[in-house]
Amino acid sequence: MTLYHGARIALGIVFIYASYDKILHPAAFAKVIYNYQILPGELINLSAIFLPWLELTIGSLLIIGVWLPGSVFIGNILLIIFFCALMYNKARGLDISCGCFSTGTDDAPQSNLYLLRDFSFTVIAVYLFIKVFMSDFAHSR
Amino acid sequence: MTLNSGRIWIKTSRQVLFIALIVLVAGFCSNKLRSDKIPLVEDWSEKSNPVTSSGENLEISLAEAANLFKEKRSIFIDARSKEEYDAGRIKGAKSLPYKEADWKFVEAMAGVSENSSIITYCDGETCELSMELAVFLRNAGYKNVRVLSNGWSVWKQNGLPVDTGK
16 A cells, blocks of 8 residues: 555545534534634535535545545645634634534634644645646646 | 646546535435435524624623623623532622523622623523523613623633632
8 A cells, every 4th residue: 555545545534534423413513614603604504414425425535546636626625625714713713613523512622733633634635636636747748 | 737737627627526416416315305404594693693683792702801800890690500600600700590580680680780791601602591691681771781602611711710619
């Protein structure tokens, strides 16, 4: 198993794991999104319904290894959006639960930990992006 | 990058479109079929937001509340149950559980003037008791009522003075 395979599978597991609790509890996840106070009300439930399935789908694709350009691209976008949302709420001092891997409300939200965690996933995702997109450039030359 | 590098973006766009389609169908169907389904669009504007029906925002920041506390210029009112209040509260806070506000009100608010600065709080980001109690008190004639959102948690986490016991 190469680093490339390891990274794909690791990121895939992260996304699938992240989707699990949210798919089971859409109402609780909607509340988590609401607490972020970023999205307008009309988009909260739609995000709560579809975002977990997006995570599950790209997580599966990453592991199976099909449609990699699409899934790696979306994975990068998601992680960057999550990072910005966490950063934004840290900056304005909003002390909320991450809702990253569970829909529960943490007793003591730790935004630094959330940011660091998301950042490390983003590193993996960017690595995969370079691998997938650059190698394709090389092939098509 | 070569001229051909455009191809991967065409491929990527097509895959993103397919993935979006799968997600749309899966999300929509699963939500349609499950027993605990949620509406696609729901009005979130009035939930636990410390904004009154007339659009006034009652939220007070922790810094401001802590300042008023230090200068002893505000009365803190705990909107949670008496048990939770006994287990731990903002130092000097009065207990007025929102659920029992109707009949505990007179006793709890004895000696509090209608012009006093009042800060209500409960616990949890999504706790609505403090807001409901604030509206209740405003209707009862108290003009200066504010809400410290997630009050007990943020107070405790910031090491501000607390009390326990009955």
